[in-house]
Amino acid sequence: MxxxxxxxxxxxxxxxxxxxxxxxxxxxxxxxxxxxxxxxxxxxxxxxxxxxxxxxxSRQLASALLILPVIGLLERYGLKQRAQSWVASIRSATTGRILMLYFVVREVSAALGLLSLGGQAQTVRPLLAPMAIAAASNQYGELPQSIRDRIAAHAAACDNVALFFGEDIFIAFGAVLLMTAFLKENGINGVEPLMIGLWAIPTALCALVIHLFRLSRLDARIAREVQDWQLAQSALATSAKAQVAV
Known part of the structure; x- marks a missing residue:
């Protein structure tokens, strides 16, 4: 060898x-x-x-620097609060359903080359995570910080996973063109961007099914953790009252 x-x-x-x-x-x-x-x-x-x-x-670095101040101004003038209040008015909205919908839209749009349609700075932090947290708050009331952090982490993961597997389907994506050029430089001919994009579809579909399955179990997990937290809070309050009575 x-x-x-x-x-x-x-x-x-x-x-x-x-x-x-x-x-x-x-x-x-x-x-x-x-x-x-x-x-x-x-x-x-x-x-x-x-x-x-x-x-x-890489022009993405410069675009991120331009986007961040705009997002900061939008947040200052109530973008996050408006997103939360809008989701709270939808009775059927749950954390899992919101994240599942975003995942499908994000992966499909990335496959079509619309890579800037979402993103951590411009979509997840100011919109998706607050909406997902608001849906859980609308169902269960006050949430502990650990559950809020878990929901925010799932929101960020939705964007990362959907973009990672969806963008390889787009034949004009830089990584696809880079792979094609690398193979040709090393004497491997006959591999075109269209072929790489087609072979990326099964992987993207597998990622879609697996992640949607994980998100389908998220609502039940949040319900269990909220119930455990509420029981712990109730026991703590009862213990405190007993100590005061003594």
């Missing part, structure tokens, strides 16, 4: 191990890129030049 053929794959176990140990994602990806570059014989200057080119060519 030729070891040189496996060296370009060195970054994969580094990424897997780093994410499994919950290290900083940016640090993990950077270390994986540096390790892969050194393994294939790139010198330090070439590595630095490559990182710089990729950083400068």
């Amino acid at each position: 030729d070891l040189a053929l496996w060296l370009p794959l060195l970054g994969i176990p580094i990424v897997v191990l780093g994410f499994a140990l919950r290290f900083n994602p940016l640090m993990v990806v950077t270390v994986a890129g540096v390790a892969t570059g050194l393994a294939v014989g790139m010198d330090g200057l070439s590595l630095l030049e490559t990182f710089g080119e990729k950083f400068m060519s």
Whole structure:
């Protein structure tokens, strides 16, 4: 077995191990890129030049800097409160249903190339998470901070997972074009962006089914945790009254 053929794959176990140990994602990806570059014989200057080119060519960084001040102004003037009050007026809305609907819309829109339709800064934090939390509050009343954090985490996961698996279907997506160019540079011909997009559809459908199943169980889990919290609060209040009576 030729070891040189496996060296370009060195970054994969580094990424897997780093994410499994919950290290900083940016640090993990950077270390994986540096390790892969050194393994294939790139010198330090070439590595630095490559990182710089990729950083400068990414326009998403600049767009995020423009979006954040706008979202901040909208939140200051009541965007989050309006979203919560609107969801509270819908009786059939539950946390799981709202997140399931967003997941489907996000994955389908990403597959069509509308990558900026959602996002953590512009959609999840000011709209989706408050709406999901408001739906649970409308059902159960006051919520402990642990449940609020869990709902917010599920909202963020919906956006990440749907975007990750949906965007690979869009044949003009940068990663798809990058894979096609990489394969051609290494002598692997006959793999077109359309083929990669078609093969991404089964994976996206599996991700859709699995994540919708997880979200379908979220409402029941929230109900159990709220009930346990309310019982604990009631027991604590009873204990406090008993101590006062003594």
